[in-house]
Amino acid sequence: MTLARSQVRSGNPPVLGAADWLSLAAAPTFAIMALLTAVLGGGPMDALCSAARDAPLSGMVPMYLLMSAFHLSPWLKLLSSRRRRAFQGCG
Numbered sequence: 100m101t102l103a104r105s106q107v108r109s110g111n112p113p114v115l116g117a118a119d120w121l122s123l124a125a126a127p128t129f130a131i132m133a134l135l136t137a138v139l140g141g142g143p144m145d146a147l148c149s150a151a152r153d154a155p156l157s158g159m160v161p162m163y164l165l166m167s168a169f170h171l172s173p174w175l176k177l178l179s180s181r182r183r184r185a186f187q188g189c190g
Contacts, residue, residue: 123177125170133163 115123137160 119173122170122173126167126174129163129167129170133160133167136160136163
């Protein structure tokens with residue numbers, strides 16, 4: 100159990116630990132990699148990954164976008180916990 104989870108259960112506001120920050124860094128990192136690959140070109144790895152050009156998800160840019168989407172879970176959890184705390188404060 101991470102520090103943030105134990106503090107949420109005890110009623111204290113969550114403090115993000117190193118693992119939490121690392122999990123939050125994944126989605127934006129992959130999104131930036133997708134953007135840079137789209138703008139600057141993928142080079143030899145893009146040619147290798149897009150051998151099947153007819154496939155809709157071929158190439159490095161779609162791969163990075165999918166990886167970014169799969170790593171959105173920590174962001175969604177963080178946003179929902181903040182929204183929940185905001186609604187608890189209103190009542």
